[in-house]
Amino acid sequence: MVDTFSELGYAIVKAQGTGPWTLREALYDACCEKLQEADRHIPGYIGRRSTDEWFDNFHDRELRGRELNNLRLHLQKTIQPLVGPVLFDSFPAIGQLIGPDVVQQRGCNLVIAQPGDSERAPTHRDAPLNSKFEVICWTPMNDAHDTKSMRVLNLAQTKVALDTLRAEGYPAYKEYAAETGLAVEVPFGSALIFWAGLVHSIPINQTHETRWTIHHRFKNFWAPYGEKGSGYFTGLHLSPVTQIGLGAA
Amino acid sequence: MKSFYAVLDCQSFSECPPSLQHLAIRSFCEQHNGEVSFYTCEDPLSLPYGVLEDQLPEIETDGLCFFTTQQCIQEGFDFPFLERLLPRWSVGFARENVWVTKENYKEVRPWLWREGHRE
Numbered sequence: 001m002v003d004t005f006s007e008l009g010y011a012i013v014k015a016q017g018t019g020p021w022t023l024r025e026a027l028y029d030a031c032c033e034k035l036q037e038a039d040r041h042i043p044g045y046i047g048r049r050s051t052d053e054w055f056d057n058f059h060d061r062e063l064r065g066r067e068l069n070n071l072r073l074h075l076q077k078t079i080q081p082l083v084g085p086v087l088f089d090s091f092p093a094i095g096q097l098i099g100p101d102v103v104q105q106r107g108c109n110l111v112i113a114q115p116g117d118s119e120r121a122p123t124h125r126d127a128p129l130n131s132k133f134e135v136i137c138w139t140p141m142n143d144a145h146d147t148k149s150m151r152v153l154n155l156a157q158t159k160v161a162l163d164t165l166r167a168e169g170y171p172a173y174k175e176y177a178a179e180t181g182l183a184v185e186v187p188f189g190s191a192l193i194f195w196a197g198l199v200h201s202i203p204i205n206q207t208h209e210t211r212w213t214i215h216h217r218f219k220n221f222w223a224p225y226g227e228k229g230s231g232y233f234t235g236l237h238l239s240p241v242t243q244i245g246l247g248a249a
Numbered sequence: 250m251k252s253f254y255a256v257l258d259c260q261s262f263s264e265c266p267p268s269l270q271h272l273a274i275r276s277f278c279e280q281h282n283g284e285v286s287f288y289t290c291e292d293p294l295s296l297p298y299g300v301l302e303d304q305l306p307e308i309e310t311d312g313l314c315f316f317t318t319q320q321c322i323q324e325g326f327d328f329p330f331l332e333r334l335l336p337r338w339s340v341g342f343a344r345e346n347v348w349v350t351k352e353n354y355k356e357v358r359p360w361l362w363r364e365g366h367r368e
Binding site: 069118119121122128129162165169173174228229232 | 284304
């Protein structure tokens with residue numbers, strides 16, 4: 001994993017333990033509870049189903065705009081305390097990459113990308129506005145594939161993309177990323193861990209399934225924090241020596 | 250309720266991080282009877298408007314809300330850029346507490362010029 005990450009800037013890793021299942025159940029329960037409360041407002045709501053089908057077919061509820069975003073924010077807030085600890089434990093690769101003194105982003109990001117939804121983040125990289133010493137754990141709650149995923153450029157391709165952005169401007173950069181980026185296939189139970197400086201783009205989901213992904217950022221406590229500053233992060237894990245050192249007079 | 254598209258200022262993140270810019274923009278949009286439905290931010294290499302220009306054809310909100318007028322200053326305030334936006338959107342600047350529309354543009358224009366020549 002470390003060799004792959006060092007060469008490409010990303011790696012797809014399988015979870016150890018049942019962390020992704022824990023997160024998915026928490027999401028599912030919170031979502032069912034919220035939707036049942038508002039059941040009368042949501043045509044087509046049919047109650048509890050098996051979770052795979054439920055996540056894939058979420059768009060059957062025809063939630064859009066403000067209604068969908070309010071639900072998403074509610075779910076984000078509900079699962080937020082779980083996300084960092086569960087992902088850090090499930091993917092030891094994170095600790096291998098950034099070391100034992102770890103901070104995580106304060107909130108968490110949940111994306112619900114329904115088929116055909118054109119509202120999506122533009123082609124971008126997270127760093128340098130975020131820290132260059134940061135990784136993103138991109139964790140699907142159902143299988144991510146084809147346009148129900150995202151396109152990521154590796155380290156070498158990112159360099160070409162940024163040269164293109166400098167020389168030719170944003171449209172050429174976006175086109176390069178769309179043509180060159182790999183549509184990552186990440187099955188549920190795995191995660192894509194990628195360096196914050198990698199260029200990535202999000203296509204319109206042209207499958208017939210809704211994509212659910214949790215995005216969470218981790219970095220070393222001691223490494224520079226980027227333009228967003230240290231307030232974006234909160235502590236997650238400190239090594240014994242760091243704990244002693246910070247507590248010493 | 251109107252919907253607005255927020256445009257964060259990546260050049261002032263060290264002084265005013267994204268969370269504070271979001272708060273300021275959201276509050277300002279609420280004062281103008283709207284809410285933020287989406288947001289974007291430039292890459293340092295796409296400044297001044299590379300990402301935003303690319304997004305414009307897909308933006309279906311009632312207005313755009315920048316964090317600050319400084320995002321629209323090149324050699325002075327970039328009036329041609331603003332004038333390309335105004336036929337379609339109203340344009341807010343949260344930090345300076347000003348909202349520009351087709352109707353009030355003539356009145357606000359001198360003040361924007363002044364923003365582009367602060368020193």
